[in-house]
Amino acid sequence: MMTKTIKISEKTHKLLSELASKNETFNDVIDFLINYYYENEEFSDEQAEIYNNDIERFENGNLENVSEVTLKDLEKRISKLERELKK
Incomplete structure (x- = not known):
């Protein structure tokens, strides 16, 4: 897997940290949020x-x-x- 570096604010970093369990990476959390968004998008x-x-x-x-x-x-x-x- 190729990795990329992204810039996020301290606030976003803190929020991602709060959402992630000890076994999850930020990538896991972001993937979950993206999938959740697409599954719950109100309208196509x-x-x-x-x-x-x-x-x-x-x-x-x-x-x-x-x-x-x-x-x-x-x-x-x-x-x-x-x-x-x-x-």
């Missing part, structure tokens, strides 16, 4: 583009496929999602 680039296009259309006054949601309905949806996340 394609999805983000679709959503951004929808937002742009909405901002330009195109209300096609737009539905109204009451605050009560939104609270119900949030509660349902919170329950599902706790499972």
